[in-house]
Amino acid sequence: MVQLFESGAYLIDGKELIADNADAAVQVAAKTGRTISKEEAAKQTMAYKILQAHNTSGDDEHLKVKFDRLTSHDITFVGIIQTARASGLEKFPVPYVLTNCHNSLCAVGGTINEDDHMFGLSCAQKYGGVYVPPHLAVIHQYAREMLAGCGKMILGSDSHTRYGALGTMACGEGGPELVKQLLGRTYDIDMPQVVAIYLTGKPVKGVGPQDIALAIIKAVFANGYVKNKVMEFVGPGVDNLSVDYRIGVDVMTTETTCLSSIWKTDEKVQDFYEIHRRPEEYRELNPGAVAYYDGVVCVDLSAVRPMIAMPFHPSNAYTIDELNANLDDILADVEKRAAVSLGNKVPFTLRDKVRDGKMYVDQGVIAGCAGGGFENLCDVADMLDGQSIGDGRFSLSVYPASQPVYMELIRNGSIAKIMETGATVRTAFCGPCFGAGDVPANNAFSIRHSTRNFPNREGSKVNNGQIASVALMDARSIAATALNKGRLTAATDIDVNFTKPKYYFDSHIYEKRVYNGVGKADPSVEIQFGPNIKDWPSMVPLTDNILLKVVSEIHDPVTTTDELIPSGETSSFRSNPLGLAEFTLSRKDPEYVGRAKKVRAAEEAREDGKCPCQADDEVAAAFNEIHKLFPDVKASETEIGSVIYAVKPGDGSAREQAASCQRVLGGLANIAKEYATKRYRSNLINWGMIPFIFEPEKLPFANLDYIFVPGIRDAVKEKQPKVTAYAVKDNALESFELEIKPLTDDERQIILDGCLINYYKSH
Template identity: 70%
Template sequence: MITLSKGGAYLIGGTEVVETGAGSEELLKNKLGDKYLTKEDAAKNTMAYGILNEHNTSGNMDKLQIKFDKLTSHDITFVGIIQTARASGLEKFPIPYVLTNCHNSLCAVGGTINEDDHMFGLTCAKKYGGIYVPPHQAVIHQFAREMLAGGGKMILGSDSHTRYGALGTMAMGEGGPELVKQLLSQTYDINMPEVIGIYMTGEPAKGVGPQDVALAIIGEVFDKGYVKNKVMEFVGPGVSNLSADFRIGVDVMTTETTCLSSIWRTDEKIKEFYDIHGRVDEYKELNPGEVTYYDGIVYVDLSKIKPMIAMPFHPSNTYTIEELNANLEDILHDVEKKALVSLDGQVDYKLTNKIRDGKLYVDQGIIAGCAGGGFENICAAADILKGHSIGADEFTLSVYPASMPVYMELIKNGCAADIMAAGGVMKTAFCGPCFGAGDTPANNAFSIRHSTRNFPNREGSKLQNGQISSVALMDARSIAATAANKGYLTAATDVDVEFKGRKYHFDKSIYENRVFDSHGIADPDTEIQFGPNIKDWPEMVALTDNLLLKVVSEIHDPVTTTDELIPSGETSSYRSNPLGLAEFALSRKDPEYVGKAKEVQKAEKAREAGQNPVDALPEVGGVFEALKSNLPQYKIDNDTVGIGSTIFAVKPGDGSAREQAASCQKVLGGWANIACEYATKRYRSNLINWGMLPFIYESEELPFKNGDYIFVPEIVEAVKNKATDVQAYVVDDDKNVKPFTLKLGEMTDDERDIILKGCLINYNRK
């Protein structure tokens, strides 16, 4: 189904791939003659290069400084973003900024605080000149597809699944501080990313959907890091065999590969999408050049893709449904073994008890959100369900159209009625099933979902309370086939169905009647409406000359997700309250973290107040004495040594773009992370923007352990001087002092200044 090139490759005429290697240059020269280009010149013919070049303000395509055309956020992120920007002198949104309300839509959770956030968003849209999309109208990415995307444009969103490449828009999901920079007319600074060609041929079989294609790609590239922090560029003749909705469904899941962004070649089907939505002038034909060089190629034979399933607890844990059904006990046992790592043995997790009469029984099906809630997905599910019943046993089915216009069309064409007649429940646009705030199954239940993620707790269970359920990712078509089979896992290719291929009609009046659009006109006299849970960021001090860090958590899982760093679900209601939310930091991975971090923070608060930190945390006295005795060359006193906490994780930051994965550590006194590598660029950026040092120690054989202190002398000088290696010393329980080296990695001048000043707010404060 999916194969990967071993190196770079040329794409010729959009249809022929020539991989580089022994003899390839001569072959290309003979084949192309005067059209031959070097790798460097041919790399400029990618669609990605062209779009980045048009948005780069640095004048240097190796060191990009990007200004985006539009911004988008949702109600878990926009409060913190605007609060940060306000603290930095925001007066007006300089570019279109859309505030959607699709995450904290259930306003009974946490009292009034969710709706308070919505009213904050509405009044800010009025005051600063933005667009406000009320709850239940649309999920963030569907509204962006329908109303924001444009050919050759760039959009930045504070949600990791900000992907509109299928529509010819390069979009990126980042933590909130990167949007703050755009609101303050600053830039998004990155090195020119590598570009990987996703070369598609063939045509999907009947019953195969976009989630199947996406999961097949994710399963092949994730573990290899093949597209990590790179742009995925979808090309090849197979693209033309996919509808706009199908491409969108594949595109949104590219986040789970850990790529930076995506872009697709466009054609008449994409032009029709814009035409349907009344924005045909936003269409732009995009194609790679006649001779284009890619840093790698992912070959996707669409005709060989089969219905897929991503088993718990990661979208890359993929199998074909056929393979799973044929090896049921072995694969379920394997998932149970992996759960011992993912769940730290906190609960007795079982899947093999879901086998009934040799088949896998599923408790719940969900079709939802930016990945599953599209028009074609739900229509296909309705075609499969028509005339069937999901039964009256445990199995339930919920369907969430991605926007109210989609929902309206499903009502008009009868698909909603067919789903409800079968026993399914139609619900409004909501992202909850994707992050653990909606449709939480029963304890030990197993859910199949056409959504984006299946990390632990993404379905809403709480390990600390002994509650566990789990999610597998599937396409809407196979979810519907399973529902029609009353909960027994079934591939859509195994059912006899006629897909009607209904045409979509977009009703723009739905948004005209409900969405507030300032049309870019700010009203500075508008009073922002605050709720009691909306709090300012606490004051943060600048980086001190030297640092003393206590290791307060040590995580050796292969990957640590942002859900484990700061849980989603009901805790999302507290994201407008920095200190309130911080109480939940690492609560599902290391429940002792918050208490330990706060103990260390007492010493730093005392130091900042001009008091003796030893009085607040007596153990620091022994550490200081050991350092003074062993390292007399350094000045070690209360004025020059900041005291804070740090965590170690092998590979932290996979998953969500949420800045709170870093900011919660910061407000609890965190000064740094130490990792073998960072899972995503966006998590490392979040650390930097919150004034935390993104240290690297490449081996898991650590010179320190949980509870040790790490002294980092002359760190300010190291940051100023652009040092890549940083001298550090471990002080263990016996007060032995041992040297080791940390790496800082590449940072821009602005990023170094942000670190030195303590956070982005301090950097921008007037």
């Protein structure tokens, strides 16, 4: 089904792979009639060509990228624009789309969600942007319909910013990276490696894009095969996939931890742009005659079967047939994973979902950028036509990804077919993906064609004694399960005629309602603020030395951004940095906020010119030990902050708040064995936090210990790869080394200045 090359490979004419071995150059020459170096062939990937076309550095290896277009949603755009305004923003330099698809229900927190929306509209008018009102489209569907273009690059403040199937290289990053683009700066990365996703065959009837995606994620996530690399989709199998199908696979590439994705394009993609009345955005993209890839993932589409990703990660995937045949073993494994993820805080089992040897689920949801596409919902309608989902516990809800999609589903009768079964149809909304819509009952099990199934991602609160869970599935198998009143069923078990109706895009919906101010900035417009929209608190530059208190110690294999800052109803406070910070690690370590605030109080005393030792007895005791070895260190000149240790933090969402919330509570660093994603590490840096690495299993410090790092400012400034730190414990200092992976010159300066906002003020 999915096979990984142990080495790189050459791709000849987009069809034939030659593994990189001792004879590879000879084989390539025999096939092509010429000798080509690996370095030259690596420049023939689509990814390399697009990146270089957007690179402003003049250096092929160290890139400074400027994007063509930007996009954000209503959880992120307020903070981004506030940061940019504080740094001198005058107008949006490129098309910038503000969608309202996360807080669109406006159901929690009084007026604050709609206040954010009105802030966004007024900023689009003032700075020359695009404003998409609530319920019209989820962020990525609007970008596909109205923003993507072959050979273009798009940066979005949502991790699932992926439009590779449309020939667009897109990256999802934290808000500060968009701020840089708004202020004319660049996205600075080393040239990433490129991995070929080589598709062959044709999916069997009933297998959908989510099945293909989960099979790939299972193969590459845990081993980091594509981490921070570009996934380039090639091979004859691409031709056998519709554009909607490709989009459904592509959006899930985020869950592999890759940097971005790109697909070869063809007449089907050309048709997509023509249907969406933007034919000028199409051009054919293919790798060169001989292209070199740093790895290869071979996917036989015909061998993929309906998949299910069990809690609590998209990579925890099985075929549905495999799960049904091995329920006891697989459910036992899920319980073990739950014990780690949930910290044994609540009892968790799915064994009670097994009746007469069959697995039953409580809820089905097909939604958002992954599930709410036209083809998915047409196939669902064909499967459900004339049937009933029953009047029992099982429910099914469907969210078309945009109003144009919704409109066409109404016109062709698909919506009627779905609703006649007892399923409900909603507007374009991302809520089910992050716990703000269709929150299941306690102990319920939901199957979803959405993007993630992390702990609490469905909206439950472990600290309140609640638990529910989500498995990811394709829309077709969710429909098959609905036909059986919640009994887990693979779509391939259902005999159905898929009618595959043609899609007709109606642009009038957007023309009548979306505000398009690109090129029409109006400085006279007054920005509309609400009482919950707050400025960022001030942050100080890095001092010569720092004293850190460990305030949370997490040993889970992976820590998600959802665990660092919960999604769901907390998103209403995303425009209020201090208000949102109250929820930091609330579902993982409820003691974190109180501990961090106590450390922050000592630092505030220092910043006010007082002696921090007089403000905190623990700080005084720590400095007593420090002075035994470093008598000249002054507490008044040593920044005091908190630090968390996690094995592998930052998987999942691009939300900058996973880092900024730590920072506004006084966080100065993270310590990790590795960082799950480039975007989380970048978020730490942009908020002035040092991304330390400590790889040994045995920690020289424990939770609530202090760590003294002398000479840290010089170490950052002088590009030192390691620093000596001291754990303050047992009336002594225990030395150990912390690693700092390479930083760009700008990243070092941002840390030295204390955060990105300070950096812009002083540079």
